[in-house]
Amino acid sequence: MKPLLLFGQLTLITGLPAAAQQAPTKVKIKTKAAAPSATPAPTDWARTYAATILPDELRQNLTVVASDAFQGREAGQPGQKLAAEFLVKQFAALGLQGPVTGGDSPYLQHFPLTRGTPAPGGYVQVNGQRYEWLNDFFSYGPMPSPFLVPTAAQPVFVGFGVEQGPYSDYAGLDVTGKDVVALMGAPQDERGRQLLKPYGRKADYWESGLRKAALAKAKGARSIFLVTFAPTAAFRQEGQQFGASLSELAFSLPDPGPAIVDTVSESIPPGIGVYLTSQELGLQLAGATMPELLGYVQALGQAAGQSVRPAFRAPSATFYLPQAQEQLTTENVLGFLEGSDKKDEVLVISAHYDHLGVKHDTIYNGADDDGSGTVAVLQLAKAFAQAKKEGHGPRRSILFITMTAEEEGLFGSEYYTAHPVLPLAQTIADLNIDMVGRTDRKHSPKKHFVCIVGSDKLSSDLHRINEAANRDYTHLELDYRFNIPGEPEHIYYRSDHYNFARRKIPVIFYTTGEHADYHKATDDVEKIEFDKLAERAQLVFHTAWELANREQRIVVDSNKP
Structure with missing residues (x-):
């Protein structure tokens, strides 16, 4: 953790030295000014609460989320239901509200799928x-x-x-x-x-x-x-x-x-x-x-x-194209932290918690895809919840969403953005986290980096805020290779942020790209770099902190395809 920066103003106080002695005759006495004392600077609360995002806690949660007990978390299957129950308990324990009405749980947004x-x-x-x-x-x-x-x-x-x-x-x-x-x-x-x-x-x-x-x-x-x-x-x-x-x-x-x-x-x-x-x-x-x-x-x-x-x-x-079809139900998991004076505006922080399930008796645990993003969301929720509990909560509200059915076609975010629990008109941005626990083939293992996708496509404010957060706090290498027009892997279109973006809500997609275990049964917890995962989650936190607390809502001033 970097040292706390102090930004106080110095006040000069002048007075007589305590040990000044008077000469026996009347003479002019020169006095020395007292050493200046500093007024305590305001605490940088963003740094304080970002520091609560810890590698050990990320590891503890991911060991559960990416365990064999959750059977690869395939949408609509028993392992996904178990994972949803775990996430509900985590949100509730943090004191987050369940914003869903009319269902069996205020934390679960159920929706149908056809397989x-x-x-x-x-x-x-x-x-x-x-x-x-x-x-x-x-x-x-x-x-x-x-x-x-x-x-x-x-x-x-x-x-x-x-x-x-x-x-x-x-x-x-x-x-x-x-x-x-x-x-x-x-x-x-x-x-x-x-x-x-x-x-x-x-x-x-x-x-x-x-x-x-x-x-x-x-x-x-x-x-x-x-x-x-x-x-x-x-x-x-x-x-x-x-x-x-x-x-x-x-x-x-x-x-x-x-x-x-x-x-x-x-x-x-x-x-x-x-x-x-x-x-x-x-x-x-x-x-x-x-x-x-x-x-x-x-x-x-x-x-x-x-x-x-x-x-x-x-x-x-x-x-005529025959298929055997099965009707399933799956769930997004939502946790809501109400803001203060700007509580009607909402920042979304998202990740998908589903993965590929079980194939040919082999469990695909998806530790990085997207267990890493899921546990990052939990840690971000914990940091903001602690800030609010201690009297430093965000001005705007924050909705933490762990999406389901991303692997099948971004269906969790498609459903949420078509049936929002909170108005999209009041949603200022989505910060989406998907695969942030590994180093891809293009970077040295010594590199501390994250790929930034979509930050400038709808809002120049959002792009500047994220870069400033990194410059002032996390000092990661920001890789924009997936953000260039015509990018051949089409990463911008391949995770849940995109369903917000196509509804003109500014987004940032945080990822580290594909690696040798992408969509393989070998994407396991022991390969996650938890120190780097914590750093990347801290960057998301600092960007979210500014978005949730700044005076003006960020502008939508661009429309890049």
Whole structure:
């Protein structure tokens, strides 16, 4: 712990020396000023309470959270329920309030999940021809099927599936509950020249099929079929290659709340089926021949940056993607610390406590992912609760949330932000902690660092506050490599903070990135560096302290994709 800094003002006091003696004759006596004395400086309470975040206590809690008794904490399974009970007891023991009303526990926010296991026999039938699953189409990844029985549908062709400024492939179309067909790639003319300006700093922004899927979801579509132009043989080879991963369990959130426009996502958006099709099937679903499709693209090039409606029309089709589905219930765990004079404004501090569960009789304990973030949240809650108990509590309220079902698709934060216990309009920021207990492959074991993601994307205040907290207190190396535009691992989109960010709530994601044991059964407690975990949690504390106590709420003054 670094020494307490004192910022008092010195006051000079003058007077006679105690031992001054008078000469026998009348003479002028010079006196010396007394040594100045210092008025005690105010205590730096942030430093005081940050120092209560201790490696030994982090280790003690993580030894429980990442134990075999919790069976890997898979969402909806018995081990996750046991972990939730442990977290409830911890929050209650700290004196935090349970803010959830109308349930069996004020600390638990229950919500439903659907778990699906794919079954063979899926197909699309159009124009009297049947196209088989994995031969002619496959999904972007494991996902619940919206077509559990043969389903007659009227697909809607939406061009490139893009909306930017005055250009909208959805203009005049209602696709609510429908199945859209979109071309991969960005709008271009017959010479291949891009018709839209770069979005932000990304010239290839709309090349992403996932962004098209996110826009289709926001428009209310049930599914999106993305037409590729790979040769049939190459497409089928790719489908067979991905077949194993597509047979994994798939989860969905039956009640995701109101759709929001979110076209910056680079993760599979929950609540919509996302499929790639072969060129042959794609043309059939669009209702076009290749010459007709090229004519449509040529018309786009002549439309001066406006979308056009094609002359062809998608025919009716039948979709069938069978799955065995199971309904589950899982829980976010919430602890609330009420603030003082600014208590109506709320800071969220979050981490996800779920992990991968048990696979092939092997327990995946997830000590770093995200046991480390979970126990950091507990220690932060303890520090702020102690501050309040001793008369130094935060001005703003703080909501500590340990999320569930992050591993299945950020569902815990998706549910909370769609069904907030406290108003999102009064939520000033989310500080999210996910995997902060290890050193990744890019750093020396001697380095004391943390990766900062998203701090500048919505609020310049938040970015400055976090950097100042580190400069004044923790002195870690702040690594921004996951924060750059076009970052290939898409880390910004892969943890619970993102569901706050896409609702325009400023976020910081604290992480140390992936390591050799990421999503493996070897992610165990003995590999956690608890001294570094404590330092990183202290940085979160200092940033949270400033956010909770500053006079003005931080601004939202940026919108970086």
